Amino acid sequence: MSASAEPLPARRGRPGYDREQVLTVAVTLFNEQGYDATSVADLASRLGLTKSALYHHFDSKEQLLALALDEALDGLEGVLDAPDAAVADPAERLGAVLRGAVRVLVDKLPHVTLLLRVRGNSDVERAALERRRAFDHRVTALVVEAQRAGQVRTDVDGAVATRLLFGMVNSIVEWYRPTGPVDRDRLAHDVVAVALDGMRTR
Amino acid sequence: MSASAEPLPARRGRPGYDREQVLTVAVTLFNEQGYDATSVADLASRLGLTKSALYHHFDSKEQLLALALDEALDGLEGVLDAPDAAVADPAERLGAVLRGAVRVLVDKLPHVTLLLRVRGNSDVERAALERRRAFDHRVTALVVEAQRAGQVRTDVDGAVATRLLFGMVNSIVEWYRPTGPVDRDRLAHDVVAVALDGMRTR
Known part of the structure; x- marks a missing residue:
């Protein structure tokens, strides 16, 4: 107005x-x-x-939806463009992206929750899904780069690995409460530890 | 009738x-x-x-819901009670449980998808959520046992680790199609490889 x-x-x-x-x-x-x-x-x-x-x-209600989805997507895309993700080492970059995504998810918990529920019922929702797909493709490209550099296992397809890793990250919206015992940086550590180095002791 | x-x-x-x-x-x-x-x-x-x-x-419609949720939960609980999960080594057991859960998820994809969307809006839904919590507690106990045996990292809390691992497993319902290029056993392998040994090459 x-x-x-x-x-x-x-x-x-x-x-x-x-x-x-x-x-x-x-x-x-x-x-x-x-x-x-x-x-x-x-x-x-x-x-x-x-x-x-x-x-x-x-x-309008739709403007609120568009702004909320933009805020979630701007945050996630910002992680890929952040200085942490600009280091030469692809495995380090993948770690920085996962850590950054967890932080965005915690800081924008309601916005990312809404983004993850979008099913493409309107132009606004379809545009958001398109940006999510583009984000996934950029992460997959990073996984493939780390595989080619010999830093990341090659017995799992890059696109499947990206889905599994972001499945883990995104599942945080189902249970995480900022007022609970696990703070944002601890959670980011935990995700990167499990995703990159696995649960098993070396 | x-x-x-x-x-x-x-x-x-x-x-x-x-x-x-x-x-x-x-x-x-x-x-x-x-x-x-x-x-x-x-x-x-x-x-x-x-x-x-x-x-x-x-x-009734509610009987259909109850039967569908039972089928998903019977499958998941069956994984914890299966012979594969009865080996002495706790890390091997954790691997068997993750592999088994992926197989149940693929075999009962619509039933598990329904289970994961339940929010506790009726007695039937609340009973299903209670069984899911009991399942999570049994998996957490297994993670803690593997931590005590020195097989699994102790810098991530057992309950948080369980949530992250099952976050990864459950996210499969969002994208997996049985007719796609990744078969059930390949997917089970991929989840166990990432979850237990991590993406990074050793």
């Missing part, structure tokens, strides 16, 4: 939210009851805002 | 199904459109049966 829209609700004694907070509440609600089953009225009610106050922040 | 119910539909020229086939079609439909959103009429329509012919096989 335009800058001439009604003032932010906080100024009238109702809860005040910035765009990021509205987005986080929306994503949490989408995860709880499903995107399709969530109405703008449900969201306004959860926030304690009127629908028109909510439309001050966002144009 | 009692043995005096109407004859099987096949005898009247309609499609004939045994209980197991009806169950598989039901589970596939539950996975496609959600258990709650699937009516007995939807299921009868998919099977090309009347509702009364369907009730010849099953008492």
